[in-house]
Amino acid sequence: xxxxxxxxxxxxxxxxxxxxxxxxxxxxxxxxxxxxxxxxxxxxxxxxxxxxxxxxxxxxxxxxxxxxxxxxxxxxxxxxxxxxxxxxxxxxxxxxxxxxxxxxxxxxxxxxxxxxxxxxxxxxxxxxxxxxxxxxxxxxxxxxxxxxxxxxxxxxxxxxxxxxxxxxxxxxxxxxxxxxxxxxxxxxxxxxxxxxxxxxxxxxxxxxxxxxxxxxxxxxxxxxxxxxxxxxxxxxxxxxxxxxxxxxxxxxxxxxxxxxxxxxxxxxxxxxxxxxxxxxxxxxxxxxxxxxxxxxxxxxxxxxxxxxxxxxxxxxxxxxxxxxxxxxxxxxxxxxxxxxxxxxxxxxxxxxxxxxxxxxxxxxxxxxxxxxxxxxxxxxxxxxxxxxxxxxxx
Numbered sequence: 003x004x005x006x007x008x009x010x011x012x013x014x015x016x017x018x019x020x021x022x023x024x025x026x027x028x029x030x031x032x033x034x035x036x037x038x039x040x041x042x043x044x045x046x047x048x049x050x051x052x053x054x055x056x057x058x059x060x061x062x063x064x065x066x067x068x069x070x071x072x073x074x075x076x077x078x079x080x081x082x083x084x085x086x087x088x089x090x091x092x093x094x095x096x097x098x099x100x101x102x103x104x105x106x107x108x109x110x111x112x113x114x115x116x117x118x119x120x121x122x123x124x125x126x127x128x129x130x131x132x133x134x135x136x137x138x139x140x141x142x143x144x145x146x147x148x149x150x151x152x153x154x155x156x157x158x159x160x161x162x163x164x165x166x167x168x169x170x171x172x173x174x175x176x177x178x179x180x181x182x183x184x185x186x187x188x189x190x191x192x193x194x195x196x197x198x199x200x201x202x203x204x205x206x207x208x209x210x211x212x213x214x215x216x217x218x219x220x221x222x223x224x225x226x227x228x229x230x231x232x233x234x235x236x237x238x239x240x241x242x243x244x245x246x247x248x249x250x251x252x253x254x255x256x257x258x259x260x261x262x263x264x265x266x267x268x269x270x271x272x273x274x275x276x277x278x279x280x281x282x283x284x285x286x287x288x289x290x291x292x293x294x295x296x297x298x299x300x301x302x303x304x305x306x307x308x309x310x311x312x313x314x315x316x317x318x319x320x321x322x323x324x325x326x327x328x329x330x331x332x333x334x335x336x337x338x339x340x341x342x343x344x345x346x347x348x349x350x351x352x353x354x355x356x357x358x359x360x361x362x363x364x365x366x367x368x369x370x371x372x373x374x375x376x377x378x379x380x381x382x383x384x385x386x387x388x389x390x391x392x393x394x395x396x
Contacts, residue, residue: 028295028302029077030314035166036070038310038318039267040324041117043067047328048347049340062271068219069270071166072228072281074230074317076288078170079177079232080296086178087236091185096178102370103174107167108142109366110322110358115141115161118326122160125334129158144171147220154216160329164322172330173226174340195234202227203282210277218277231285232292239296247297256294256301262287319355319363327351 042064047112054064088092119134137158140149147165150157180198184190206224209217267289270280294301313320331347 024303025295025298027308027311029081029292030311030374031302031307032073032291033077033314033317034310034312035314036073037313037320039063039070040067040321043070044325045344046330047325047332048344061266065271067266068273068276069267069280069284071225072270072284073288074166074220075170075173075225075228075284076232076235077292078174079229079234080236080292081232082174082178082229083181083233083236086181086239087185094182094185096182099178102174103152103171105207105366106370107171107318109362110169110319111141111164113358113362114322114326118161118330119158121330125329132156133158141168144168151217151220161326166321169220169222169225170229170279172222173229176226178227181233188241191237192234195230195237199227199230199234202230206281207278210274213275215277219273224277228285231289235289235293235296239293242297249298252294252299253301255290256299259287259291259294260301263291315377316355316359316363319358323354324351327354 042065045064051064054060084097086096089095115138119138122129133156136149136153136156136277137146140146141161141164145168146161147168150162150165154162181191184194202223206227208219209221209224266280266284270276270284272280291301295303328347328349331343331350334344335343
């Protein structure tokens with residue numbers, strides 16, 4: 003689920019080595035990679051997975067949706083910190099930020115979910131109306147992940163992936179208020195976020211030993227540590243003076259952390275490893291990578307990576323639509339071979355994403371840039387990113 007980021011104010015620009023837009027494009031590139039992994043992880047709806055699961059070299063690419071969601075969470079946490087603090091401690095407005103966040107995320111969901119339910123009703127979908135009503139209520143109120151933990155049987159499985167938006171919104175609201183309470187003291191911010199990170203990391207490993215994997219993956223308290231890492235990185239970088247890290251060090255740290263994503267992808271493809279040390283190792287690596295980018299490193303800034311940046315900027319729309327589209331196409335093409343079925347699904351997904359962008363998303367973006375928000379044009383827009391499914395937690 004990506005949201006376009008517009009820019010950063012001059013007084014928060016600690017880099018100076020490359021343009022701000024280029025650094026933001028690099029972060030979008032990282033999110034573009036993540037949304038590709040998410041889509042591939044849900045491809046099990048469209049194509050046979052026996053051969054994929056039997057190949058240890060191929061399987062991680064198609065079974066690492068949770069890895070991708072952690073990338074989204076960390077990037078989101080970092081950009082949220084930039085958004086909240088660009089005006090300084092006296093200019094932080096948590097309620098305005100929360101309202102802007104809802105406006106950024108809600109419209110596409112408010113349009114897509116009813117359309118999915120309506121379309122299924124027109125083709126004799128057996129899902130009871132009560133199940134549709136409950137599912138829509140919890141999705142719209144950002145309590146969907148809580149509902150799925152206890153009532154997954156009585157829910158629409160083709161909307162299960164929207165649990166991510168609930169966790170994302172819950173973490174955003176909670177951490178926005180936490181940051182606001184300690185806004186005047188950087189040391190307090192580091193201590194608070196650092197302590198919270200340690201607590202959440204211990205809690206994730208603890209509940210992993212007690213509960214089913216699916217329940218842990220749906221828990222806000224077991225997933226929001228990645229958002230904390232992103233926000234903590236933002237706080238720490240505010241203490242780094244311009245030019246304090248050499249370009250050579252930034253290049254090496256960025257390159258090594260980027261390459262390290264490959265073995266981490268393999269390591270995190272196993273749910274047990276992921277929920278124990280996989281998440282922590284991935285968070286550390288992403289913090290180094292994002293820090294290198296934010297401080298002016300050139301990793302992921304090549305113009306050749308523009309397609310990935312494009313996908314990253316539009317990952318929210320892709321994320322919301324891809325799962326129900328895959329489910330709908332599969333239900334109506336079960337006698338087809340998987341290649342044409344996959345092609346049709348991708349074409350339908352592309353059409354819906356393009357239509358959503360032109361008919362809805364660009365108008366939302368313009369609304370968020372209206373002067374009445376009282377935010378300068380140089381301020382970054384709210385940032386959000388996507389996730390997985392309930393029928394099979396990728």
